[in-house]
Amino acid sequence: MINHRGPEFKELIERLTANLKKLFLTKNDVFFLTASGTGAMEAAVVNTLSPGDKVLSVTTGVFGQRFANIAKAYGANVQDLTVEYGQAAEPETVRRALRADPAIRAVVITHNETSTGVTNDLAAISRIVKGEFDKLLLVDAVSSIGSIPLPVDEWQCDIVATGSQKGWMAPPGIAMISVGPKAWEASKTAKMPRFYFDLTAAKNYLERAQTPWTPALSVLYGLDVGLQKMLKVGLDNVHRKQARIGQLCREGVKSLGLSLLADERHASNTVTAVKVPAGVDGGKLVGTLRTEHNVVLAGGQGPLTGKIFRIGHLGWVEESDIQAVLEALRQALPKVGFTPAAARRS
Amino acid sequence: MINHRGPEFKELIERLTANLKKLFLTKNDVFFLTASGTGAMEAAVVNTLSPGDKVLSVTTGVFGQRFANIAKAYGANVQDLTVEYGQAAEPETVRRALRADPAIRAVVITHNETSTGVTNDLAAISRIVKGEFDKLLLVDAVSSIGSIPLPVDEWQCDIVATGSQKGWMAPPGIAMISVGPKAWEASKTAKMPRFYFDLTAAKNYLERAQTPWTPALSVLYGLDVGLQKMLKVGLDNVHRKQARIGQLCREGVKSLGLSLLADERHASNTVTAVKVPAGVDGGKLVGTLRTEHNVVLAGGQGPLTGKIFRIGHLGWVEESDIQAVLEALRQALPKVGFTPAAARRS
Numbered sequence: 236m237i238n239h240r241g242p243e244f245k246e247l248i249e250r251l252t253a254n255l256k257k258l259f260l261t262k263n264d265v266f267f268l269t270a271s272g273t274g275a276m277e278a279a280v281v282n283t284l285s286p287g288d289k290v291l292s293v294t295t296g297v298f299g300q301r302f303a304n305i306a307k308a309y310g311a312n313v314q315d316l317t318v319e320y321g322q323a324a325e326p327e328t329v330r331r332a333l334r335a336d337p338a339i340r341a342v343v344i345t346h347n348e349t350s351t352g353v354t355n356d357l358a359a360i361s362r363i364v365k366g367e368f369d370k371l372l373l374v375d376a377v378s379s380i381g382s383i384p385l386p387v388d389e390w391q392c393d394i395v396a397t398g399s400q401k402g403w404m405a406p407p408g409i410a411m412i413s414v415g416p417k418a419w420e421a422s423k424t425a426k427m428p429r430f431y432f433d434l435t436a437a438k439n440y441l442e443r444a445q446t447p448w449t450p451a452l453s454v455l456y457g458l459d460v461g462l463q464k465m466l467k468v469g470l471d472n473v474h475r476k477q478a479r480i481g482q483l484c485r486e487g488v489k490s491l492g493l494s495l496l497a498d499e500r501h502a503s504n505t506v507t508a509v510k511v512p513a514g515v516d517g518g519k520l521v522g523t524l525r526t527e528h529n530v531v532l533a534g535g536q537g538p539l540t541g542k543i544f545r546i547g548h549l550g551w552v553e554e555s556d557i558q559a560v561l562e563a564l565r566q567a568l569p570k571v572g573f574t575p576a577a578a579r580r581s
Numbered sequence: 582m583i584n585h586r587g588p589e590f591k592e593l594i595e596r597l598t599a600n601l602k603k604l605f606l607t608k609n610d611v612f613f614l615t616a617s618g619t620g621a622m623e624a625a626v627v628n629t630l631s632p633g634d635k636v637l638s639v640t641t642g643v644f645g646q647r648f649a650n651i652a653k654a655y656g657a658n659v660q661d662l663t664v665e666y667g668q669a670a671e672p673e674t675v676r677r678a679l680r681a682d683p684a685i686r687a688v689v690i691t692h693n694e695t696s697t698g699v700t701n702d703l704a705a706i707s708r709i710v711k712g713e714f715d716k717l718l719l720v721d722a723v724s725s726i727g728s729i730p731l732p733v734d735e736w737q738c739d740i741v742a743t744g745s746q747k748g749w750m751a752p753p754g755i756a757m758i759s760v761g762p763k764a765w766e767a768s769k770t771a772k773m774p775r776f777y778f779d780l781t782a783a784k785n786y787l788e789r790a791q792t793p794w795t796p797a798l799s800v801l802y803g804l805d806v807g808l809q810k811m812l813k814v815g816l817d818n819v820h821r822k823q824a825r826i827g828q829l830c831r832e833g834v835k836s837l838g839l840s841l842l843a844d845e846r847h848a849s850n851t852v853t854a855v856k857v858p859a860g861v862d863g864g865k866l867v868g869t870l871r872t873e874h875n876v877v878l879a880g881g882q883g884p885l886t887g888k889i890f891r892i893g894h895l896g897w898v899e900e901s902d903i904q905a906v907l908e909a910l911r912q913a914l915p916k917v918g919f920t921p922a923a924a925r926r927s
Binding site: 236237238239240241242269270271272273274277304305308309310398400406407408427428429430431432433447448449450451452453454457525531533 | 585
């Protein structure tokens with residue numbers, strides 16, 4: 236460990252900050268918070284809003300619901316624009332909702348909904364939220380930015396939040412957040428209480444190359460390597476790799492005779508949600524893969540528990556990893572009562 | 582990394598929880614939050630209090646001030662019982678303050694004030710706060726528990742907060758917090774808003790061996806080793822070692838002709854604050870020690886900036902480390918214009 240108020244930390248945090256701005260494609264301020272991505276989502280809300288403020292939540296899954304719940308916990312007046320799980324938000328419905336209630340101050344949205352494997356069309360939605368209505372746009376990009384294109388300045392996102400354990404290839408423990416001029420402006424009058432997640436404190440301390448509170452140093456060390464690796468590979472190449480891997484995963488899953496949860500036009504390139512076939516115990520399938528094939532997949536969350544399983548494929552992942560997962564699935568599915576399509580054909 | 586919602590995590594978090602309870606000497610619930618100690622202090626406040634609640638803050642330094650500021654940020658009506666920096670709180674003044682205002686609901690106090698090197702007499706203060714007045718007792722034990730005796734149940738502390746980077750010998754990034762029955766009772770009516778630091782969510786998730794949000798896994802791995810090591814050595818032996826090291830440090834500092842900031846009756850066994858001698862540039866002294874002697878000390882914080890330097894001596898530290906620091910000081914002091922006592926005598 237190093238002294239987090241000393242010159243070695245100054246070097247570290249300044250390099251991290253400069254590199255993250257390059258990967259966020261932003262001139263906005265960026266900060267490293269010791270927290271999960273959820274902490275950064277809370278920071279986005281409490282630094283820009285006041286109790287009673289009207290907020291439109293574009294909710295396409297469990298994480299969209301979480302963003303809405305954070306705003307509600309702090310007293311916002313939240314209108315939920317809930318989309319059927321597996322579908323993406325329609326930009327037109329966002330337009331209608333904003334037109335219907337001019338008092339809405341902010342839109343909170345999940346860019347990539349990890350619980351359903353859906354990527355929302357943030358570019359189109361931003362053109363409406365920012366271009367047509369000039370509302371605050373707070374983005375949960377935990378499992379998107381860095382892996383899926385999200386040019387923060389071009390898309391005018393006022394706040395964007397992510398977590399170290401996603402495409403950044405570091406252990407969990409650090410959340411990263413970008414804060415633009417309109418978010419800072421909003422922070423001046425925002426009355427939601429805040430202390431640990433006070434971004435103004437983060438800004439003041441960063442001016443002397445520090446964080447307000449003791450940071451998760453060891454995670455920052457990992458993140459420092461991750462960001463440098465991504466810059467060396469090139470952001471466009473990372474995105475291209477993610478697109479290749481996403482497609483490989485979806486094609487492979489379908490070739491086994493399984494169905495995707497996500498509307499394929501909006502399927503995520505960082506996580507694939509697969510429907511558990513009728514008659515199969517989803518928990519047993521995930522358990523068999525873990526204990527017999529050394530492959531760790533996630534189950535469904537919230538209302539999707541038992542109905543889907545999810546293959547994460549972001550960060551340090553290669554085509555061969557996806558092929559290994561598909562092969563494990565091919566072998567494991569018959570053990571839980573499902574005959575893969577390839578086997579059926581043979 | 583492991584799946585933080587899988588069976589390996591279950592094993593890890595259950596072992597961590599059981600071991601931490603042994604080291605906290607408590608049957609209360611304990612939780613691991615991904616945050617610095619400040620985050621756990623915020624959790625203590627927001628889970629037990631409502632805006633407008635009267636809070637007595639026993640403030641003996643920068644960290645006591647921070648605890649008060651957290652409560653104020655969330656709308657508590659805080660009465661600051663500020664003690665001159667370097668002194669400990671007098672139990673009698675706490676009694677008088679509580680007697681003077683029966684509406685006070687909670688007392689927040691720093692057990693070991695890292696900014697001044699003072700350990701408050703929490704046993705005596707607890708007898709008053711709990712035994713005589715039955716108020717909520719919220720304790721910042723970030724730099725005390727595990728290193729300095731703090732039997733949570735015996736001293737009836739409703740909430741106790743600490744951080745992984747202190748006596749627990751792990752990197753920073755995880756805060757630990759114990760929550761007793763009266764704190765849970767208070768949480769049912771506590772109206773301060775909370776989401777990331779909602780301890781009820783932490784309790785609900787721990788029942789299925791999970792944390793609500795993705796935890797800083799790598800820090801938990803380190804902490805797991807630290808707690809096991811401490812249990813193997815034995816808590817009493819850890820305390821005895823800390824007492825020996827604290828005394829060695831204080832005696833050594835005085836033998837150089839330097840003065841302690843702390844009232845010696847209440848000097849801390851985890852950190853020693855030393856007055857910068859008249860005419861010496863404190864920043865230059867710390868800089869010389871770092872660059873020429875490879876010894877990293879901390880300066881003063883807040884009103885003590887430039888007036889003191891601090892020697893941290895908790896966790897993985899041995900007598901030889903303290904001797905090395907004292908020797909470095911003996912060599913560095915003349916370079917910044919102060920002649921150590923030993924040199925003067927010769």
